[in-house]
Amino acid sequence: MAKGVLFGTEGAEDEEREIRRRCRRTLGVTTLGLMLVLVNATSLNLALPALSGSFDVPPATADWFLVAFMLSNTASILVFSRISDMLGRRKIYLGGLACFTVISLLCAFAPNASVLIVLRVLQGVAAATTVTNTTAILTDVFPPDRLVHGLSLNITAASIAQMIGPALGGLLVTFADWHALFLVNVPIGVVAVVLGSRLLPKLPRERGRRERFDVAGAALSSSGLAVLLFGINRIGPWGAADPRVFASIALGVALLVVFVLVERRISAPLLDLQLVRRPGRGQAYGAAFFNSFCRAGVVVLVGLHQQMVEHRTALEAGFIVMPLALLMMLAAPLSGRLSLRWSARTLSSLGALLVVVGIVGLAGQLAVPQAPLVLMALCLALIGAGTGLFTAPNTGSIMAGVSRDRRAVANGIRSMLFNSAQAAGTAVALLILTSWLGSSGVASYAANADDPAVRLGFAVAALAMGLAAFAGLVLSLARGGPWRAR
Structure with a gap:
């Protein structure tokens, strides 16, 4: 009997080691792919002047080097979510990562602005294939009791990517040129594809009745999201009163309404509305949207405030915003450890509360002449720590209980909401700010404007982001459930 118990213990230990090994490999590979995409997306922000000069194009055209990526990425997420669930996440993830690498090489040798935009x-x-499948693949591999910890490490890496992306972009543009921003993706992408093909587990897909791909839903969702986000993005350069902005937003909303109506009537929809209707998950989706919304607005407001009002350089403004990303990076692993004792409702709500407190404090600092940088850094650190504490448990609660054949769709909804919220939060913050600046006689972001009315405009825009953060807190609390982990 003792011998049998001994062999049983050894078998359990071997199984535990295999689970840990598979989790580490999957986390490492997916994190590398996600960091590649995020560093590429954020590093290009500082290359717009170099790209404008190289191709001799005006700012309105140079904006599309960023906007084109954002629109196509967000509009493709739901489509690839469904395709991945139907055909297999590993296959779509690796294929998309290989395409991303090849396209990066082509971008480096683009002959003109039009080709680069395409x-x-x-x-x-x-x-979109990487964004869609990373969390879903981790959910496939990690046991439920370790999922939040795995997600927290993945989110930590994403925070690092967002923090080093602008610095890397400035470094490469300064000491090389804009071509290096795309060339550096190629060796990293090759390594990520090779490691992924070797290390990502080949999990069997659940066998059920074959479902047809929702072509109508894909066309309506992608076009609706693209048109809506285009209209929101153009609020800044065109103005909110421009009829083109109104027409784009109205058409985008109309297409998305038709999309939802179509999805309710078909048997195999692109967007499974049952995922959103489940008690607790809909609130978690909403909380994630508002967290991304307010954070995007805060970053752009602080960056502009430091340059316009405090007369600092873009590089200095970037360092001032850094505590947000740094504390997010540090708090994310902590949320994974705390999830063993406390529920997603507790941790995410506490994180959302810290974000509200940080933004309200930041609004006060933006209204004060020559506010101490220590206090502003503290407010940004609270926002970052709150976001780090909020994100992994909230994402884990979204993915919990989702069947394997719907996990990419569940995460795709979250990713789509995240991207849309970033665009909307930035547009709303700038809309409020530009309206205030216009009434104060300030016509350009390049102007030096440190009078009290301008400071008050920054504070009002920040408070609007605070209202969004409070909405996220309310939704996080409203999900229900226990306060301690079961």
């Missing part, structure tokens, strides 16, 4: 559209589509 390539950026294709690159955004390819990146």
Whole structure:
């Protein structure tokens, strides 16, 4: 009997080691792919002047080097979510990552601005396969009791990528040129594809009745999201009163309404509305949207405030915003450890509360002349720590209980909401700010404007982001459930 118990213990230990090994490999590979996409997306922000000069194009055209990627990426997420669930996440993830790498090489040798914009559209589509499948693959591999910890490490890496992306972009543009921003993706992408093909587990897909791909839903969702986000993005350069902005937003909303109506009537929809209707998950989706919304607005407001009002350089403004990403990076692993004792409702709500407190404090600092940088850094650190504490448990609660054949769709909804919220939060913050600046006689972001009215405009825009953060807190609490982990 003792011998049998001994062999049973050894078998359990071997199984535990195999689970840990598979989790480490999967986390490492998917994190490398995600960091590649995020560093590429954020590093290009500082290359717009170099790209404008190289191709001799005006700012309105140079904007599309960024906007083209954002629109195509967001519009493709739901489509690839469904395709991945139907055909297999590993296959779509690796294929998309390989395409992203090849397109990066082509971007480096783009002969003119038009070709580069088209390539950026294709690159955004390819990146959607990575964004869509990373969390779903981790959910496949990690046991339920370790999923939040795995997600927290993945989110930590994403925070690092978002923090080093602008610095890497400035470094490469300064000491090389804009071509290096795309060339550096190629060796990293090759390594990520090779490692992924060797290390990502080949999990069997659940066998059930064969489902047809929802072509109508794919066309309506992608076009609706693209048109809506295009309208929101153009609020800044065109103005909210421009009829083109109104027409784009109205058409985008109409297409998405038709999309939802179509999805309710078909048997194999692109967007499974049952995922959103489940008690607790819909609130978690909403909380994720508002967290991304307010954070995107805060970053752009602080960056502009430091340059326009405090007369600092873009590099200095970037360092001032860094505590947000740094604390997010540090708090994410902590949330994974705390999830063993506390529920997603507790941790995400506490994180959302810290974000609200940080934004309200930041609004006060933006209104004060020559506010101490220590206090502003503290407010940004609270926002970052709150986001780090919020994200992994909230994402884990979204993915919990989702069947394997719907996990990419569940994460795709979250990713789509995240991207849309970033665009909307930035547009709303700038809309409020530009309205205030216009009434104060300030016509350009390049102007030096440190009078009290301008400071008050920054504070009002920040408070609007605080209202969004509070909405996220309310939704996080409203999901229900226990306060301690079961």
